[in-house]
Amino acid sequence: ELKVEQNPLFLSMQEGKNYTIYCNYSTTSDRLYWYRQDPGKSLESLFVLLSNGAVKQEGRLMASLDTKARLSTLHITAAVHDLSATYFCAVGEWGDDKIIFGKGTRLHILP
């Protein structure tokens, strides 16, 4: 059974700092997703990672995938208040159609 674990679950950080959110999963996967959710809103797609070593960047966010370690990271560079949100990773198991979400990382960036 596929398990997806994110850490930390809550992160409070100051503007201008760098930090990384980790996403570990338990079985072989062929796709990994990162989503952002603002309070009371739906989920917005950030990245789709499909292969080992994949790296994608959008503004101050960069996501990477290591399929051998079953680990993805979401790195935040020089955080700004607008990045405050909950970030989810989601994983699709290889050979299966289900997509399983982690519990999310609630990010609070202090001005």
Added chain:
Amino acid sequence: NAGVTQTPKFRILKIGQSMTLQCTQDMNHNYMYWYRQDPGMGLKLIYYSVGAGITDKGEVPNGYNVSRSTTEDFPLRLELAAPSQTSVYFCASSYSNQGWGKLFFGSGTQLSVL
């Protein structure tokens, strides 16, 4: 394009009542999903479908039923509502031919069972 449309946005049910949450997408996506989101618990997969006439259980299917008679529609049925089904429900769709695409989410349905 409207994307993924969910109705209703809010609903209050009494224990034991039944209802159907509607989900429609206009992107010709073959994959559709239903998730529920409880505070601090992330999203849990209820049911999913890989095409018209094909559905399968997710992580938490008990108390729910689905059908997929068309590519566009994927309704979620709650029979005999219970307080444990109080949650926010999200429908999502994706296109998965020739590679995996991202999930597009609807705006959600907030359901309270009292």
